Amino acid sequence: MTTATPTPPAAEAQPAATVLSATGVTMRFGGLTAVQNVDLTVNSGEIVGLIGPNGAGKTTFFNCLTGLYTPTEGTVSYKDKVLPHKSHLVTQAGVARTFQNIRLFANMTVLENVLVGRHTRTKEGLLSALLRGPGFRRAENQSEQRAMELLEFTGLAAKRDHLARNLPYGEQRKLEIARALASDPGLLLLDEPTAGMNPQETRATQDLVFAIRDQGTAVLVIEHDMRFIFNLCDRVAVLVQGRKLVEGTPDVVQSDERVVAAYLGTPYEGDTSAETAPEDGPEDTTGTTSTKDTEGGTA
Known part of the structure; x- marks a missing residue:
């Protein structure tokens, strides 16, 4: 008599590890509270969206x-480390x-722009660069291979030697992501990765x-294109006047x-934001980034 081998029980799915954990994040500029007590997590294998009307404090x-x-x-915290x-x-x-306003090195090639992004992963220092010994050349070759x-x-491989400034707008966005x-x-x-794009590029x-x-x-992404964000994300958080209004699928x-009320600017039953919301105003009145740069006039 043949005895069937029992099938082992399926392993229980392990909960996704938390990659990013923001707890009680508040940002004030003088008397203006731009972000107030915002909590947000992003788990491994997840795409999370961050949306909100103009001036909500997303950037x-x-x-x-x-x-x-x-x-x-x-x-x-990132992976449990502050x-x-x-x-x-x-x-x-x-x-x-990435940034809402593209910040490429316009007069460098496509390849050189991506190589700049490798600097945190290379161990060669100034002396090694000056001497250009075997270790430096090996690291340089590895960086170029990864960039390609x-x-x-x-x-963008076919345009590796093109100047970044000569790329079409959509490809400049891709280059910033590659970097x-x-x-x-x-x-x-990603801060508004589809801003200014046509439907095909989106x-x-x-x-x-x-x-x-x-x-x-x-991935954590800010975007104003609602069709894009709702088709893309596993979860979406909504900021309104610097506070997290709701989060979910x-x-x-x-x-x-x-x-709906926040985007249309109409009150809803039980709305108390008018009593507690911070005054309207520029998000940054003290930092080096202007209000236009911070929110691009659209966030």
């Missing part, structure tokens, strides 16, 4: 997450970002973000009357 919140601003209150308040150290820890992989990934990915981040923050960007997630990088957020 200010991004700047707090990435070390450009030091939050007045609250903590920001992030330093220096942008280059945040990048070194594993968090990369990213250009292939983003569809951010060059630091091998575990979390990528679809290509959506596919690229999915591919980034599939390669193991979690795209279906939950789309059907929330508070979100």
